[in-house]
Amino acid sequence: MKSISLYEEKGSVLNKIAPESKILYIVAALVIPYLIGSRWVSLGFIIASILLLLSAKVIRKTVPILGVSGFVLITVLLIQGLFRAGNVTPILSLGPVVFYKEGVNFALGIVINVLNILLSFCVLILTTKPSDMIENFVRKGFSPRFGYVFISIFQIIPQMTETMATITDAQRSRGMETEGNLFIRVKAFIPLISPVVMSSLINTKERALALEVRGFNSTIQKTFLNDEKKIPADKWIQLGMVVAIVAAIVFRIVLVVMYFM
Amino acid sequence: MSKIEIKNLHFSYTENEEILKGMDFVLDERSTAIIGQNGAGKTTFVKLLKGLLRPTAGQILLNGADIAGMTVAQLAKHIGMVFQNPNDQIFKNKVIDEIIFGPMQIGMSRAEAEKKAKEAMAFVGIAGREEENPYDLGLSARKLVAIASIVAMDTEVIIFDEPTIAQDYAGKERIKDIIRTLRAQGKTVITIIHDMDFVADTFERAIVFAQGKAILDDSTKNVFAEKEVLEKAYLEQPNVTKLCQKLGYEEVFLNVYEFIEHQRKLG
Numbered sequence: 286m287k288s289i290s291l292y293e294e295k296g297s298v299l300n301k302i303a304p305e306s307k308i309l310y311i312v313a314a315l316v317i318p319y320l321i322g323s324r325w326v327s328l329g330f331i332i333a334s335i336l337l338l339l340s341a342k343v344i345r346k347t348v349p350i351l352g353v354s355g356f357v358l359i360t361v362l363l364i365q366g367l368f369r370a371g372n373v374t375p376i377l378s379l380g381p382v383v384f385y386k387e388g389v390n391f392a393l394g395i396v397i398n399v400l401n402i403l404l405s406f407c408v409l410i411l412t413t414k415p416s417d418m419i420e421n422f423v424r425k426g427f428s429p430r431f432g433y434v435f436i437s438i439f440q441i442i443p444q445m446t447e448t449m450a451t452i453t454d455a456q457r458s459r460g461m462e463t464e465g466n467l468f469i470r471v472k473a474f475i476p477l478i479s480p481v482v483m484s485s486l487i488n489t490k491e492r493a494l495a496l497e498v499r500g501f502n503s504t505i506q507k508t509f510l511n512d513e514k515k516i517p518a519d520k521w522i523q524l525g526m527v528v529a530i531v532a533a534i535v536f537r538i539v540l541v542v543m544y545f546m
Numbered sequence: 547m548s549k550i551e552i553k554n555l556h557f558s559y560t561e562n563e564e565i566l567k568g569m570d571f572v573l574d575e576r577s578t579a580i581i582g583q584n585g586a587g588k589t590t591f592v593k594l595l596k597g598l599l600r601p602t603a604g605q606i607l608l609n610g611a612d613i614a615g616m617t618v619a620q621l622a623k624h625i626g627m628v629f630q631n632p633n634d635q636i637f638k639n640k641v642i643d644e645i646i647f648g649p650m651q652i653g654m655s656r657a658e659a660e661k662k663a664k665e666a667m668a669f670v671g672i673a674g675r676e677e678e679n680p681y682d683l684g685l686s687a688r689k690l691v692a693i694a695s696i697v698a699m700d701t702e703v704i705i706f707d708e709p710t711i712a713q714d715y716a717g718k719e720r721i722k723d724i725i726r727t728l729r730a731q732g733k734t735v736i737t738i739i740h741d742m743d744f745v746a747d748t749f750e751r752a753i754v755f756a757q758g759k760a761i762l763d764d765s766t767k768n769v770f771a772e773k774e775v776l777e778k779a780y781l782e783q784p785n786v787t788k789l790c791q792k793l794g795y796e797e798v799f800l801n802v803y804e805f806i807e808h809q810r811k812l813g
Contacts (some may be wrong), residue, residue: 357620448634454598454633459699460622460651476647483681487633 289442291346292414292501297386299408301342302522303515304418306424309526314405320533324394327401334404343411347404354403358396365392415439421493433501437492445485452480547575548609548624548702548734551596556603557590563811565590569603573703577725579766581747583780584764588738590757592705593756597621608703611711619657621732623652626701630708632685632692641683641691648699659698666698671720685712693724697813704728706737710744722748741755746770746800754779771798 294300299307314334318327338344366372368534372385416436423432457463457478461472557566565587580588587752593599595607597618600632606613608624616772626648627634638644642663647661667673670690674681680691689712696704710720718741728735738759745752745766751763752769754762756779770776770783782788790799799805 410811451629451631451634454593454596455629457618458596458597458622458627458629459635459695460619461649462619463615476637480634483636530693 297341299412303519306522317533362392549605576750579749586755588736625703626696632688645808666694702732731812
């Protein structure tokens with residue numbers, strides 16, 4: 286069964302550390318540059334994220350993600366550089382096309398922010414198994430019912446994709462065209478979707494029964510099948526992130542206070 | 547009567563893992579069971595027959611014509627296939643509507659399709675249930691709806707994917723009858739199946755798939771005599787065959803009737 290998660294087990298340190306540490310890293314990467322108000326800090330986090338992704342051997346998986354957003358970012362750079370209101374200082378002219386410093390500067394701010402957000406999320410998503418993350422949340426008091434709902438998404442969607450493929454085969458075997466113009470595709474919709482819905486409903490009922498016979502709603506304290514994902518250093522990583530965030534908040538407050546004094 | 551020639555058939559999903567590694571045989575009027583361990587390539591093979599997958603090398607000829615030139619929908623007129631799980635195909639609210647869907651897709655008029663559907667329902671033993679909702683039927687009856695929906699298409703070749711799943715004794719006997727009758731009507735019946743007793747009772751020919759090759763291809767009796775080869779393919783002999791061997795009989799018996807017949811002759 287094909288997984289819909291982008292996660293891949295590479296045995297790296299990032300695979301082994303607690304998901305919470307990585308989540309705190311995201312929070313730090315997003316909050317600290319905002320509090321300090323310097324894009325150099327964002328740049329620092331971008332470099333840190335890239336180094337982390339390199340160490341986890343997953344940097345190649347960011348290429349398609351960056352490719353899609355890169356296209357949008359380039360258009361932002363072009364539009365802002367050329368047409369932003371308040372553009373006065375030309376920095377580059379190619380014939381009649383003139384880029385202005387203010388616009389480019391503004392666009393660079395956006396590019397850096399987006400890259401920082403994307404890469405820091407990649408650090409979490411590309412190295413964390415979704416079910417490990419949810420399980421750690423449940424350990425910390427998150428409702429197991431909601432935890433199950435989140436985890437099951439990762440199982441049910443690939444299963445439905447597979448059922449869909451079998452159903453398509455079954456209907457094509459009965460002479461139904463599924464490829465071609467819009468009219469053919471619309472006509473094929475009901476025969477394809479009805480069995481998917483029906484079998485999903487049947488599956489849901491059976492899944493609920495199967496969960497219940499294994500004590501899903503039991504109120505007794507539950508144990509976990511898997512060991513908790515964490516390493517001794519996690520404590521220090523998390524502490525470090527919290528300290529950094531708090532320091533940035535203090536820095537900001539001091540800055541504001543000084544401004545008013 | 548149809549003839550399907552398989553010539554040097556190769557197939558792989560990914561480049562470095564070949565599923566079918568060169569198959570050569572001819573499927574003729576004999577009812578044929580394809581047996582083999584899970585992952586031996588049985589399902590892949592029948593999907594190739596139906597045109598749902600295309601060979602990476604080699605050819606499949608249906609009555610002399612390469613099926614590579616036909617779409618799945620065109621092939622559906624000639625080769626029908628009953629899927630393992632009836633829930634994979636049923637989408638109408640009435641049994642009769644479900645059964646006429648296939649025939650109408652391959653170009654029959656409504657009247658003709660209804661006639662074929664009624665015949666098929668009587669044939670599989672669910673006559674009179676036309677107006678019921680297929681999902682109100684039990685799994686075994688729903689399977690019969692699926693079989694009827696393919697039989698009604700009146701194709702020369704019919705493939706059954708695991709026909710005995712979820713069937714009790716009566717259901718299995720009924721499916722045996724269906725297969726034998728289709729055979730007697732001159733249709734080519736092919737099945738992929740794990741139930742060896744059912745194969746021994748019902749099919750004239752058995753082909754053993756193992757690791758992407760057809761390692762045995764003979765009459766059911768001769769195939770089930772090859773205990774060692776079957777074991778290598780992780781297959782069992784039918785129960786009666788095993789029992790009679792343990793009792794010390796040299797001859798291969800496929801089922802109870804054969805054995806009793808043999809004993810009666812001895813007097």
